[in-house]
Amino acid sequence: MRFLVRFLGFLFTAGTVVFLVGVAGVAGAIWHFSRDLPDYSQLQDYEPPVMTRVHASDGALLGEYSKERRLYLPIQAMPKLVTNAFLAAEDKNFYEHGGIDFTGMARAAVVYAQNFGSNRRPQGASTITQQVAKNFLLTNEVSFTRKIKEALLAMRIERAYSKDRILELYLNEIYLGLGAYGIAAASLVYFDKSVNELTVAEASYLAALPKAPAMLHPVRNRDRAVERRNYVIDRLVENGWIKQADADKARKEPLAVTSRSNAAHTFAGEYFAEEVRRDIFERYGEKKLYEGGLSVRTTLDPKLQVMARKTVAAGLVNFDEAQGWRGAMSKLDISGDWGVKLADVKSLSDISPWRMAVVLETSDQSARIGFQPGRELGGAISKDRLTGLITLEGVRWARAASASARGKTPGAVSQILSPGDVIYADPLIKDGNTVEGQYRLRQLPEVSGAMVAMDPWTGRVVAMVGGFSFDQSQFNRATQAYRQPGSTFKPLVYSAAMDNGYTPSTIMIDGPIEIDQGQGAGVWRPENFSVGSYRGPITLREALKWSVNTVTVRLAQDVGMPLIGEYAKRFGVYEELPNYLSYSLGAGETTVMRMVTAYSMFANGGRRVKPTLIDRIQDRYGRTIFKHDARECRGCDAPGGWKNQPEPQLVDRREQVLDSMTAYQITSMLEGVVQGGTASVMREVGKPIAGKTGTTSDGKDVWFIGFSSDLVVGLYLGYDKPRSLGRAAQGGHTAAPIVKEFMKLALADKPATPFKIPAGIRLVRLDAKSGMRPAPGEGGRTILEAFKPGTAPPDNYSLVGVTDQDGRVPQEISPDSGNIVRPGTGRLY
Numbered sequence: 093m094r095f096l097v098r099f100l101g102f103l104f105t106a107g108t109v110v111f112l113v114g115v116a117g118v119a120g121a122i123w124h125f126s127r128d129l130p131d132y133s134q135l136q137d138y139e140p141p142v143m144t145r146v147h148a149s150d151g152a153l154l155g156e157y158s159k160e161r162r163l164y165l166p167i168q169a170m171p172k173l174v175t176n177a178f179l180a181a182e183d184k185n186f187y188e189h190g191g192i193d194f195t196g197m198a199r200a201a202v203v204y205a206q207n208f209g210s211n212r213r214p215q216g217a218s219t220i221t222q223q224v225a226k227n228f229l230l231t232n233e234v235s236f237t238r239k240i241k242e243a244l245l246a247m248r249i250e251r252a253y254s255k256d257r258i259l260e261l262y263l264n265e266i267y268l269g270l271g272a273y274g275i276a277a278a279s280l281v282y283f284d285k286s287v288n289e290l291t292v293a294e295a296s297y298l299a300a301l302p303k304a305p306a307m308l309h310p311v312r313n314r315d316r317a318v319e320r321r322n323y324v325i326d327r328l329v330e331n332g333w334i335k336q337a338d339a340d341k342a343r344k345e346p347l348a349v350t351s352r353s354n355a356a357h358t359f360a361g362e363y364f365a366e367e368v369r370r371d372i373f374e375r376y377g378e379k380k381l382y383e384g385g386l387s388v389r390t391t392l393d394p395k396l397q398v399m400a401r402k403t404v405a406a407g408l409v410n411f412d413e414a415q416g417w418r419g420a421m422s423k424l425d426i427s428g429d430w431g432v433k434l435a436d437v438k439s440l441s442d443i444s445p446w447r448m449a450v451v452l453e454t455s456d457q458s459a460r461i462g463f464q465p466g467r468e469l470g471g472a473i474s475k476d477r478l479t480g481l482i483t484l485e486g487v488r489w490a491r492a493a494s495a496s497a498r499g500k501t502p503g504a505v506s507q508i509l510s511p512g513d514v515i516y517a518d519p520l521i522k523d524g525n526t527v528e529g530q531y532r533l534r535q536l537p538e539v540s541g542a543m544v545a546m547d548p549w550t551g552r553v554v555a556m557v558g559g560f561s562f563d564q565s566q567f568n569r570a571t572q573a574y575r576q577p578g579s580t581f582k583p584l585v586y587s588a589a590m591d592n593g594y595t596p597s598t599i600m601i602d603g604p605i606e607i608d609q610g611q612g613a614g615v616w617r618p619e620n621f622s623v624g625s626y627r628g629p630i631t632l633r634e635a636l637k638w639s640v641n642t643v644t645v646r647l648a649q650d651v652g653m654p655l656i657g658e659y660a661k662r663f664g665v666y667e668e669l670p671n672y673l674s675y676s677l678g679a680g681e682t683t684v685m686r687m688v689t690a691y692s693m694f695a696n697g698g699r700r701v702k703p704t705l706i707d708r709i710q711d712r713y714g715r716t717i718f719k720h721d722a723r724e725c726r727g728c729d730a731p732g733g734w735k736n737q738p739e740p741q742l743v744d745r746r747e748q749v750l751d752s753m754t755a756y757q758i759t760s761m762l763e764g765v766v767q768g769g770t771a772s773v774m775r776e777v778g779k780p781i782a783g784k785t786g787t788t789s790d791g792k793d794v795w796f797i798g799f800s801s802d803l804v805v806g807l808y809l810g811y812d813k814p815r816s817l818g819r820a821a822q823g824g825h826t827a828a829p830i831v832k833e834f835m836k837l838a839l840a841d842k843p844a845t846p847f848k849i850p851a852g853i854r855l856v857r858l859d860a861k862s863g864m865r866p867a868p869g870e871g872g873r874t875i876l877e878a879f880k881p882g883t884a885p886p887d888n889y890s891l892v893g894v895t896d897q898d899g900r901v902p903q904e905i906s907p908d909s910g911n912i913v914r915p916g917t918g919r920l921y
Contacts, residue, residue: 140164140265142385142712143277146368148361148392149554149707155365157372159382163276164712165287167260173334174275174287177299178263180327183220187255191221191246220262221246223302268298269305282310284350292334292342296324310349311468318347360401362442363558363568364392368705375709375718385712390705391552391720396545399837400555404543404807405443407830408560411809412537415818416493420513421536424450431465435473437514439464440563446534449480451513456504458483461517461531482509486520486532508533536560539817541809542569542684543831545838548692548804550721551701553685567812574681575808578786578823579639580795581665581678581687583694583758586636588651588659590754594632595883596761597863600643602627602635607645607673616674618645621787621822631863633877636761637769639785641677648676662749663690678786687797688806694758694782695799697850698750752850753880759847760878766798770824774798777835779844785823791816796827801845803838807831849878856884 143158167175179186218226225245249258268278278298279287290298300320301308308317322343329339368390372381380386424433430450439448449461459482465474487508488501502508509515517531537560545555558568567573590596603626607616620626620641627640635643648656656676657669665682669675685703692701702720709718727740762782766774770785774796783798786808793810794817807827810817817826849855859866860873865885879885 141383362562417490548695580786
C-alpha cells in the first residue's frame, strides 16, 4: 500500500511538473510568436484596392479599371443568402467560436481519418477569422509557424472587431477567380448580376470558389465545379438556411456563367471610355485610377453615341467601297477543320454585325462562307460551324480598285472571291429586311476620321467617335489627330473682322491676288476651289457662303494675321498661329475637338467653353472631388426649407471671348452657308442649322462643323497617312452628308429652335447680292441682315478709294452707290 501511495505521489508530482513545463512551453511559444505579429489594428482603417467605375450620363456602366477587380460592399448590403452560402462552405460556426473552431478542427480530423487513403477532399479547419488573418496580415507560406501566428492573430482580431466587420472584410478581400476579388465583383464577373440578383445555385457556386478557384473553373472543370456547388447547397439545407425544395431546384440548374468583359460596357463607347481613363490618370495618377474606387459620371449620351458611331462607320464604309475592292484580308488553308484555323485569326470585336469568315467554295452566282467560331469562357473554341451564302447581289459594289478597271461591276461572285479567302461579311439587307442566310461582302475601310458632338452651353461632350474601330486602332482621331481644318477656320477670320469695323454686307473683291511672301519665299497666288472662277464685288456673307479664298486672304491681309492669331488662341484652335496669310485658309493643324469647341462659342453667344468628358468624380466614400460645372448657385442652400425666399440664381463668370452680337452675326452667316451655300445638304435636317464646310489642299481632308441652338457637331475624313481623297471629295459632298444623317437622328425629337438674337442687334432687309437696301419695287433676292448699333448701311452709299494702276476709279466696279468697306482705309479689297 505504501508503495502504491508513493507511486501515485510520484505520478502526480511528475504530472504536475510536466503540466507546468507544458504551460511554460505554451506560454513561451505564445510569447515567442507574439513578438513579431503584424499590427492587426490596421484592419480598422483598411482600404482595399477597389476598381474605378465609369458611367454614362444616364448611369449606364461605361467602363471599369482595376488591377484587382473588386467592389467594396458593406455587410449590411449583402443578402443573407450570400453570407449563409459562404458560412455553409467555410465556417458554419463563425458566429459561435472565438476565432478558432476547436469543434470544427476535431470534426475535420475525424473526417480525415475516415477518408484516409481515399481521393476525397479533406475538410478544412481554418475559420473565416483565420483566413482574414492570413489574407490581410500574413503570407501563404505552408508551415506550422504561420498556422500558429494565424491562430494567435485570429483570437486577437475576434476581441477587437465585431463578427460582422470580420465577415465584411473576408467577403470583400477573398479571391474568387477570373481576376475577381470580393463577392460583389465576382457576381458581376461570373453572372453579370448584382449580389442581390443571385440565385441559390449561383451564390453556392461563388461560395465554393475560395478554396481553389482555378480547380473549380466553370468551363475547364465544369463537373468538379458543379459537384462542389451542390455540396454547398446541401450544407445550406443541413443548416436550415434554405428549404429542401429550393435546394432540389438549385441542384438541377446548369452552371451557366456570363463572361463580363473588362473593356467598355457601352456599345460604341470605347474611344470615349479610353479618353476618360487617360484624363483620370493625368489628374490623379495610376494608383488612384486602378485602386482608388472612384465613381466617375461622364457626359456621354449612350443613344447619341450609338447614332454617331453608326453614321460615321457607314460614311467611312460608303466612301471606301466607292474606291473599289482591294482583295481578301488573307488566305487560309481550308483543308481539315477550317474553324480552328479561322479562330486563330485576329478579328475586330467592335464592328458588329460584321463577322470574319472564310470562303469555302465559289460559283458564278454565290460563295459559301464559314464564320469564325466564338471562344468559350475557358478559351476553348466553340464546336458550332455557322455557314452562309454571299450572292452576286452581295458583291456588286466590289469593283476592282485599280483605276484602269474601276467602274466594271462584277458579273460573277467567283471573279471576286476564291476558296480560302478571309473576309468580313454581314447580313444582306433588301428592301429594309434581312435576307435569311445571305450575306454581303465587306472590307475594312482605309480612310478614317472622327466626330465630336458637344453641348455648346456647357462644353459637355455627348458623343465622340475616334475612328472606325477601337479594336483596330486605339488612336483617338478626335483628340489626338492634328489635321488642317481648311475653310472651317474662316469664321474665326470673319469674327476678327466683324469686331473691327466690318459687317456681313461689306463689299470685297473676289479676284486674282498676289502676295509677296518675302525672304525669298516667292509670290503666293491663292486660288478659289473652282480655279480661275471669280465673282468680282461680293458681300462678306456671300463670300463665306461660297467659301471664297481670295476674299478671306484680302480680309486677313487688312485685319492682320497677328490679330487673327490672337482670336485663334482665344478660341483654343491654335496655341500660336504663324503670321502667314495661308493660315487664314486653315493651313495650320488642329483637332476636331478644338474646332467643335470654337464653334460652340459662336452657338452660345461668345462665352468661353471648356470641353469636358466628365461631369463629376466621387471618391470611394461618395465625396465629390471634381465637378465640371463651376457656376455659383446663389440661394441653393436653403436651411430650414422653403420660406418664400428668392429663387436660386446661377452665376456664370465665364469669360466673354467674343462679342455676343459678333457671335450672332457669324452664326447668321453660317446659317446662310446651310440655307444655300456649300453645305446646302444640311437643309434636310429640317431644323435651324448653321455650319461650315472645309476641304484642304489636294483634298487630303474634308470637314464639316455644324450646329443647332443646343448641339455642335464636327467631323473630318482623311487617311491616317494623309493623301488625296480624290477629286470628287469635298466637305459639302463627303463630310456634311454624314453629319446630316447624325443630326437628323439626334434632333428628331427636338423642337425647331431658332438661334437666339442678342439685345442690340438690328435686322435690316438688304439685297443679298449687293448688300444695299433695295429700292421700292426693286426685284432680286432680299435677306434680313444683322447689324450692330450704328453699322447698318445708309439709304445710299459709294465705293471709296477704288483705283487702278493710274490712280483712276475703274468704271466697271464703281456703281453710283455702295458700302464703305473699311472705315478710314480708303481701299476696297
